[in-house]
Amino acid sequence: xAIVAQxxxxxxxxxxxxxxxxxxxxxxxxxxxxxxxxxxxxxAVKPEFLFFFTPTxxxxxxxxxxxxxxxxxxxxxxxxxxxxxxxLAVGIPCxxxxxxxxxxxxKDVLMWMLSTKMLPAAAVLYPMTFLTKNFLGIYDTHFLVxxxxxxxxxxIVVWMLFTYFKEIPKDIIEAGKMDGVNTxxxxxxxxxxxxxxxxxxxxxxxxxxxxxxxYWTVRLTTTEAATLSKLIEGNRAPEGLFFGRLSxxxxxxxxxxxxxxxxxxxxxxxxxxxxxxx
Amino acid sequence: MAVTDAGPxxxxxxxxxxxxxxxxxxxAAVPMVLVALVIFVGCTIWTIYHSFTRSRxxxxxxxxxxxxxxxxxxxxNRWLISIENLAIYGFCxxxxxxxxxxxxxxxxxxxxxxxxxxxxxxxxPFALSFVVTGLAWQWILNPQLGLQNVxxxxxxxxxxxxxxxxxxxxxxxxxxxxxxxGSGFVMVLLLAGMRGIDEDIWKASRVEGIPAxxxxxxxxxxxxxxxxxxxxxxxxxxxxxxxxxxxxxxxGGPGIASEVPAKYVIEKMFFSQNLGLGFAAxxxxxxxxxxxxxxxxxxxxxxxxxx
Numbered sequence: 001x002a003i004v005a006q007x008x009x010x011x012x013x014x015x016x017x018x019x020x021x022x023x024x025x026x027x028x029x030x031x032x033x034x035x036x037x038x039x040x041x042x043x044a045v046k047p048e049f050l051f052f053f054t055p056t057x058x059x060x061x062x063x064x065x066x067x068x069x070x071x072x073x074x075x076x077x078x079x080x081x082x083x084x085x086x087x088l089a090v091g092i093p094c095x096x097x098x099x100x101x102x103x104x105x106x107k108d109v110l111m112w113m114l115s116t117k118m119l120p121a122a123a124v125l126y127p128m129t130f131l132t133k134n135f136l137g138i139y140d141t142h143f144l145v146x147x148x149x150x151x152x153x154x155x156i157v158v159w160m161l162f163t164y165f166k167e168i169p170k171d172i173i174e175a176g177k178m179d180g181v182n183t184x185x186x187x188x189x190x191x192x193x194x195x196x197x198x199x200x201x202x203x204x205x206x207x208x209x210x211x212x213x214x215y216w217t218v219r220l221t222t223t224e225a226a227t228l229s230k231l232i233e234g235n236r237a238p239e240g241l242f243f244g245r246l247s248x249x250x251x252x253x254x255x256x257x258x259x260x261x262x263x264x265x266x267x268x269x270x271x272x273x274x275x276x277x278x
Numbered sequence: 279m280a281v282t283d284a285g286p287x288x289x290x291x292x293x294x295x296x297x298x299x300x301x302x303x304x305x306a307a308v309p310m311v312l313v314a315l316v317i318f319v320g321c322t323i324w325t326i327y328h329s330f331t332r333s334r335x336x337x338x339x340x341x342x343x344x345x346x347x348x349x350x351x352x353x354x355n356r357w358l359i360s361i362e363n364l365a366i367y368g369f370c371x372x373x374x375x376x377x378x379x380x381x382x383x384x385x386x387x388x389x390x391x392x393x394x395x396x397x398x399x400x401x402x403p404f405a406l407s408f409v410v411t412g413l414a415w416q417w418i419l420n421p422q423l424g425l426q427n428v429x430x431x432x433x434x435x436x437x438x439x440x441x442x443x444x445x446x447x448x449x450x451x452x453x454x455x456x457x458x459x460g461s462g463f464v465m466v467l468l469l470a471g472m473r474g475i476d477e478d479i480w481k482a483s484r485v486e487g488i489p490a491x492x493x494x495x496x497x498x499x500x501x502x503x504x505x506x507x508x509x510x511x512x513x514x515x516x517x518x519x520x521x522x523x524x525x526x527x528x529x530g531g532p533g534i535a536s537e538v539p540a541k542y543v544i545e546k547m548f549f550s551q552n553l554g555l556g557f558a559a560x561x562x563x564x565x566x567x568x569x570x571x572x573x574x575x576x577x578x579x580x581x582x583x584x585x
């Protein structure tokens with residue numbers, strides 16, 4: 001940036017060191033978690049083995065053999081992917097309508113949708129559990145988890161897409177209309193290619209939220225559709241017990257998302273920038 | 279008066295044609311609105327209705343008891359502690375995440391070596407769920423295993439840092455984990471916003487001799503308003519989710535010192551079969567969110583509506 005010229009070389013070195021220190025501070029808990037997952041349960045609680053210990057794969061082997069990790073992981077992948085796709089399929093037309101054909105109520109509707117995100121889930125949890133279990137018979141199914149994940153993420157997805165779409169000049173869309181393209185054509189041929197960065201980063205964020213959701217998925221599933229959040233929940237023990245095992249489960253639960261994040265973070269940052277530029 | 283009335287009047291005159299002109303796009307927005315309306319509002323009304331009854335287990339013979347549940351709720355120490363904790367956590371988490379996120383963004387904005395790598399590292403906690411975050415920090419804040427022990431092994435024998443077992447400060451132990459998880463995302467968001475600001479503004483302020491910190495506070499921050507709104511929305515939805523963090527870190531302990539409303543509700547509904555009280559608690563949560571949110575939202579969005 002422009003200020004760089006003004007700053008001294010000394011200042012730059014200080015800032016770089018500072019930034020790295022902060023980075024390490026942020027990284028440490030993750031490092032610790034992964035490190036602990038390679039310790040036996042007994043070693044994990046001994047301070048003298050903090051950094052120096054005999055690594056073991058026991059926890060991971062135990063997890064895949066006795067706890068059916070892959071079933072939970074498959075459930076997480078299925079529900080998160082379908083929920084993200086569904087959310088975008090509903091969210092894109094919605095944000096499109098709000099950004100390009102705003103009416104006087106648009107801001108109110110948007111605000112109202114966002115406000116539902118702020119409302120406590122606890123108020124809806126019991127009726128939902130009761131309804132799905134006793135009347136609809138969809139308790140503990142992929143279908144239910146996908147629907148619930150989509151609904152809780154829709155407001156933020158619509159909000160983010162709306163802020164991206166707003167940046168696109170209206171004339172481009174109008175030009176499409178002149179050429180006789182219908183609404184679906186406009187969305188598919190013009191809007192999606194133009195806002196691709198924003199859509200991709202929104203999708204990634206939505207996927208992360210779906211993957212990590214625990215409040216709902218733990219309570220609306222038992223075995224069939226149980227996700228990785230449920231696996232962690234099931235392995236939690238009173239303080240001091242099974243730290244090694246628990247951290248292996250945690251590391252394996254966040255592993256896929258961390259790998260995905262590594263490949264997509266550039267996309268995410270670019271997408272965010274795209275939305276922020278006026 | 280006549281002049282101010284002219285605007286809305288012409289708007290109204292145009293309305294019928296507008297209503298049909300964008301019909302297709304309005305239809306596109308209908309599913310979302312309908313689904314949200316039916317499920318969310320429906321279930322919420324159901325909850326509010328049952329908060330006035332003495333339901334213990336559903337389906338139950340409902341008995342209307344008026345405000346009884348509310349009286350019991352506000353008489354209960356556990357509920358009061360929950361409210362206080364959420365207030366402290368919410369306020370601190372919002373201000374600290376924004377401050378830390380902004381400072382980090384300003385730091386990274388100044389051409390740091392390996393900026394991408396650092397940015398990725400700081401962003402990573404955000405990819406972790408609150409449950410995993412809570413577990414990791416439970417270990418770090420554990421006196422025998424974590425920070426306290428490490429510092430003591432360096433020779434500072436009297437060092438004491440054990441927030442999770444101290445009822446007075448336990449909520450701040452949870453706060454540390456929450457901020458660690460969220461501020462990276464705030465940073466990336468704000469950094470993106472900063473990159474969108476014209477370089478000429480920096481040049482102009484330098485010509486005028488305005489110090490950098492003043493430029494940030496009086497020029498850059500006001501310009502980044504939309505980005506801040508998005509950041510606040512995401513932080514706020516994290517505050518609502520603090521339940522996961524509390525359960526993973528302390529299970530509400532020591533004693534009931536780190537209870538939060540969401541946990542209170544779950545406990546009443548699923549474990550102690552006291553639905554009426556649980557519903558009353560969730561209605562109170564609903565009400566308090568509305569009281570805070572609606573005035574803010576109208577200030578934020580109301581002003582721009584005609585712009």
